[in-house]
Amino acid sequence: MLTNFKRIAKFAMDDFSRNKGISVAAVFVLTITIMLVTGLFFFQVAGNYLTSQIQSKIDITAYFNSDAQESDILNAKDEIAKISGVKNIEYVSQDQALATFNQLHKGNSVLSQALQQVGDNPFLPALNITTNGDPAQYQTIANVLQTSDYSKLVSKVDFSQKKDIIEKVYSMISSINLVGIILGIILIIVAILVVYNTVKLAIENSSEEISTMHAVGADSWFIRGPFVIQGIIYGLIAFAICFVVTAISAFLVSSKLAAILPGFSASGYFLTNWWIFVLIQLVFGMGVGAISALIVVKKHLDK
Numbered sequence: 001m002l003t004n005f006k007r008i009a010k011f012a013m014d015d016f017s018r019n020k021g022i023s024v025a026a027v028f029v030l031t032i033t034i035m036l037v038t039g040l041f042f043f044q045v046a047g048n049y050l051t052s053q054i055q056s057k058i059d060i061t062a063y064f065n066s067d068a069q070e071s072d073i074l075n076a077k078d079e080i081a082k083i084s085g086v087k088n089i090e091y092v093s094q095d096q097a098l099a100t101f102n103q104l105h106k107g108n109s110v111l112s113q114a115l116q117q118v119g120d121n122p123f124l125p126a127l128n129i130t131t132n133g134d135p136a137q138y139q140t141i142a143n144v145l146q147t148s149d150y151s152k153l154v155s156k157v158d159f160s161q162k163k164d165i166i167e168k169v170y171s172m173i174s175s176i177n178l179v180g181i182i183l184g185i186i187l188i189i190v191a192i193l194v195v196y197n198t199v200k201l202a203i204e205n206s207s208e209e210i211s212t213m214h215a216v217g218a219d220s221w222f223i224r225g226p227f228v229i230q231g232i233i234y235g236l237i238a239f240a241i242c243f244v245v246t247a248i249s250a251f252l253v254s255s256k257l258a259a260i261l262p263g264f265s266a267s268g269y270f271l272t273n274w275w276i277f278v279l280i281q282l283v284f285g286m287g288v289g290a291i292s293a294l295i296v297v298k299k300h301l302d303k
Contacts, residue, residue: 008225016230023234026198030238030289033195034281036187038246041280042266044180046257049264051176059130060138061158062145066094066124068153076150077127083144085137090128097123124155196292224297231289239278239285246270246277 016023064073070093077089092100098121131137145154250270257266270277 008222009229015226016233022198022201023230025201026195026234026289027237027241029194029198030234030285031241033187033190033288034238034242034285035245037184037284038242038277038281040180040184040187044184045269046261046264046266047176047180050261053261053263059128060141062127062129062141063124063155063157064126064153065155066121068125070125072150072153073125073127076145076153079150080127080129080141080144083131083137083140085132086129086141087132088128088130092126092128094121094123094125097121097126192288192292195288196295198292200292200296224294227293227297228290231291231293232286233289235282235285235287235289238289239281242281242285243277246281247274 062076064076073091077091080086081089101123129141131141142157144150145157247270251267254265254267258264
């Protein structure tokens with residue numbers, strides 16, 4: 001068993017060295033395809049971060065009557081918190097709303113005079129509610145606040161004003177995710193076809209050797225083995241190149257990407273999740289190389 005493996009490995013290395021041009025071409029094609037897959041994965045990560053940022057900034061506000069008891073408002077808060085998908089609820093009292101307004105508009109004499117003329121605190125107690133962005137959840141919240149238990153307490157809910165924006169953002173997010181999945185599937189299919197044809201050239205260059213081994217009764221796995229190992233070697237070399245390029249690229253684009261996506265660090269994400277990149281690149285490179293070799297040799301032996 002060990003002897004056969006050594007022979008297969010030796011045949012693979014000899015063939016890899018003998019067909020340098022085809023080997024370089026196969027590694028080049030695999031490197032490009034792995035980089036494209038890695039780029040698509042990174043695009044999805046950045047897209048998901050942008051999505052979460054947008055969703056965190058979309059909320060609805062329920063304004064309560066000025067005479068509503070704080071305990072009743074907090075009861076409504078607890079009721080809404082039970083709804084699936086609600087991420088955060090913030091209670092803002094009248095005094096807090098007034099203090100926030102004064103802080104934001106500090107130094108604006110016109111607004112200060114207007115507040116003095118009003119006399120009483122014009123702001124209403126409110127609940128600021130954030131969900132995962134699904135419009136159906138916002139509608140559920142609005143329905144809860146419009147029930148008989150709370151309808152007399154609620155002055156208004158600004159869901160209707162934000163409904164169109166929420167639905168458009170949610171639709172856009174869903175479209176981005178769908179496009180990413182479709183592009184990923186297309187890219188993987190194209191990559192397999194391109195690598196398949198490149199490996200096919202390498203194997204056809206050794207067609208006489210395959211025919212000779214097949215004619216003398218060599219086991220099919222003994223014939224396939226060297227080419228499968230070659231495919232794995234292509235994948236390993238391509239992985240090594242891609243991993244280094246990915247690491248360098250992550251650090252080079254980190255500052256520029258942070259200007260577009262504040263709070264997102266490409267280099268930080270890479271350092272934290274380097275093992276994911278290893279897994280994607282290594283499995284994809286070795287897997288495509290080995291599977292392509294298996295298919296090509298099988299077709300050649302079936303002729």
